[in-house]
Amino acid sequence: MALHIATPLLPLQAFAARRHGAPVWLKMEALQPSGSFKLRGIGHACETYAARGARRIVASSGGNAGLAAAHAARSLGLPALVVVPETSSERTRALLAREGADVLVHGLSFQEANAHAQSLLGLDDAFIHPFDDPLLWEGHASMIDEVAASGVRPDAVVLAVGGGGLLSGVVAGLRRQGWNGVPVFAVETNGADSYARSLAAGERIELPAITSIATSLGARKVSEHAFALARSHPIAPVVVSDGEAVAACLRFMDEHRVVVEPACGAALALAWRADGPLAAFGNVLVIVCGGATATVAQLQAWGAQLSVPAAG
Known part of the structure; x- marks a missing residue:
């Protein structure tokens, strides 16, 4: 028996209303027993x-x-x-x-x-x-199997990127379902954006240091496999600010009663952009990757530090 659980796939009207009625689906990996995907x-x-x-x-x-x-x-x-x-x-x-x-x-x-x-x-x-580790990617791919079993076929996937394990697993899952053309929006925070910088440079870039508060995205250099995937799968790197990521965490906590880390908030921030790159897609799947070390107090402290407006 697998050690992980099958997580809920939730349709979010709050997101959809800001995207001209197009549905957004949340794969709630924050509910895994260890706190993350x-x-x-x-x-x-x-x-x-x-x-x-x-x-x-x-x-x-x-x-x-x-x-x-x-x-x-x-x-x-x-x-x-x-x-x-x-x-x-x-x-x-x-x-x-x-x-x-x-x-x-x-x-x-x-x-x-x-x-x-x-x-x-x-x-x-x-x-x-x-x-x-290929075994990790194989295991992470199971979340896409669950999405397919639910009857949902995404037109785009949004996820956070650190070292590239989640990205590698999601792409493996998409390919397993025959969804080879489904684009993936790989989101990082500024200061932890080794993937975006690497794709822009055409080679893997090692950051001298992680300067973002999203330390779960804190791989100074992405895996070779994740970097190579961009040559064979449609992957679009996106970079958001720490403030956007924390604001998304606070809003998600208020609206959905789930605490996630800024690394996860980076993906949520892109999903909430009404006129961003996701506006062109119908069914958008957002991987709510979670984060067991997040606390309400820390998110609120970061919000104050970054002058994040109160959710509402």
Whole structure:
């Protein structure tokens, strides 16, 4: 039995009214047990590695990927070690510990934590990368299978891009359904826009630092697979501001009673643009990717810091 759940696909009239009546569908991945879509792919990877004989799960993310790995390991009855950088929040560490993981703090960046995690691997350990593993993409593709099973065929898909794992999985799912021509709008925040910059440059660009508050989009360099997908699938990069992303989170919280991270808010922000690129499409599918580390207080604090107008 899969470790993830089949999430609701909700038609949103609030979005549709701003897009001239064209329906917008929300795939509610924020409702996964670990708090984000990451459980689909990481759960699938952990199950696969366990079947191959792995006796411990090792991950290097202090965000949603680490939480998904910890949850999956606990569900499989395996111990988990999650290495997080010093910049990870106390809340994140507490959430990981609550899932039963051993938490090791190392380094000032994800890169340092990731390298240290890999140095600790034993023969019976399985390493879970946050986004760059074909098993993850295969697992993430299941959300598109669920959309198809519901009878909805999207004319466009909107999602957030960090390292490219979600993008890779969604494109795999679209192809599995024979929806090869369905365009994907890949949204990032300014300061975490390595994908948009890479496509503009024609080569993968590594950001010197992540300056956006949307740290879940904080891959300084996207995966080679995600970059290459733009050569074989219609993918349009879009960059929004931190303020737009946070405003979308606050509005989503007010209207739909679900708390998501600014990384997810980036995709929602594009969906709310009445005269943006989505206006040309009918059925628009938005992946509400979630974010387990988000809190109401933090979103409100960011809103005040960025002078985001009150929702209403």
